[in-house]
Amino acid sequence: MTFRLIALDVDGTLLNDEHELTPRVRDAVRAAAAGGAEIVLCTGRGSNSALPVLDSLGLEGTLVTHNGACIVESKSRKALRESVIEANAIGKYLAYCRESGVHFDMxxxxxxxxxxxxxxxxxxxxxxxxxxILWEQSRGVPEGLLKVSIFAEKEALDRMENEWASWEHELQTVRSGDYFFDVQHKEATKGAALAHLASQRGVRPEEVLAIGNYYNDIGMIRFAGLGVAMANSPDPVKEAADETTVSNNEDGVAVVLEEKVIRPANGGAVR
Structure with a gap:
């Protein structure tokens, strides 16, 4: 199977634990792109944090940011699709964070x-x-709010997640890392954004390869014809995937691309 669209998570997947893009991974991604595949970074990061990663790959194109709440075109720095949170829906989440002394950003x-x-x-x-950007609480929430990210020690987030399990939720809550928890629009997921892009491009799900490592990657891993979980993924992510590769510290993305994309295109050789 030729993969026309390759979706890559960033932290814990494309980058190692030192937030580095290794030469082997960079070269494999570039080789896959040179072979005709569209590379789409699908990340929980915001757009301004994700764009430098695409730049470091030497590529341009479309990114899925904010866990699918935003689709961005890199060359124009333009948001093509946004899932905006209603201001009155986010209040109880912010109030919890303020009362608990838990850091959040909007x-x-x-x-x-x-x-x-x-x-x-x-x-x-x-x-x-x-x-x-510093923001005064008295101003309410910023216009065009897409996601609230919460940053805390793992134990604090575990406790918060357990407490929130009994809430009625108008919004989606998703664990995006051991130390990160996100609140966003219910319809904003990496899987939904990837399906939207694939449909726009006339790409069938079986022509999509997705690689990720955390709970917020499960949707895109399940959507893709081939969904791959990193060895450093929690068990539920591995169970959602078709295959598991080595960890992000062992160039897992390169291992997958070399085996599934580059070697088949080059008659069995990695160039």
Whole structure:
């Protein structure tokens, strides 16, 4: 099977645990693109944090950001599709975070807003190539809100997730990492955004390859004709996948692309 569209998660998948793009992974992604496949980064990151990753690959194109709440065209830096949160739906989530002293940020297509910041939080944003904008609580929420991301220790997020399980939710809540939890529109998922792109391009699901490592990747992994989970994925993600590869610290994306895309196109050789 020739894969016409290749969807790649970023953190924990494309990048290693040091947030690095290794030469082997970069070369494999570029080789797949040169062979005719469209590379689509599908990430929980915001657009301004994801675009530099695409730039580091030396590619242009379309990205799925904010866990599917936004589709962005890299060359124009234009949002093509957005799933906006109603301001009155997000209030109880923000109130919980404020009362619990849990850090959160509010994301529009290209900007990220915070009400406060510590040195630890600043370091996290620096690693993700993000420059937060300070926002006064009295102003409500930013216009065009797509996602609220919560950052805390794993134990605090586990506790919060358990408490929220009894809530009635107008919005979707999704764990996007051990230290990250996201709140967004119910219809905003990586899987739905990927299905939208595939339909626009006339690409059948069986012509889609998706690689991811966390709960927010399950939708796109299930949608794709071949969905691959990284070895560093939680068990439910592996169970949703067709196959599992080695970890992000072992160039798992390159391993998959070399085997499934590059070797078949080159008659069995990796060039």
């Amino acid at each position: 994301n529009t297509a290209f900007d990220l807003y915070v009400e406060s910041m510590t040195d630890e939080i600043a370091g996290m944003y620096e690693r993700l190539l993000v420059k937060p």
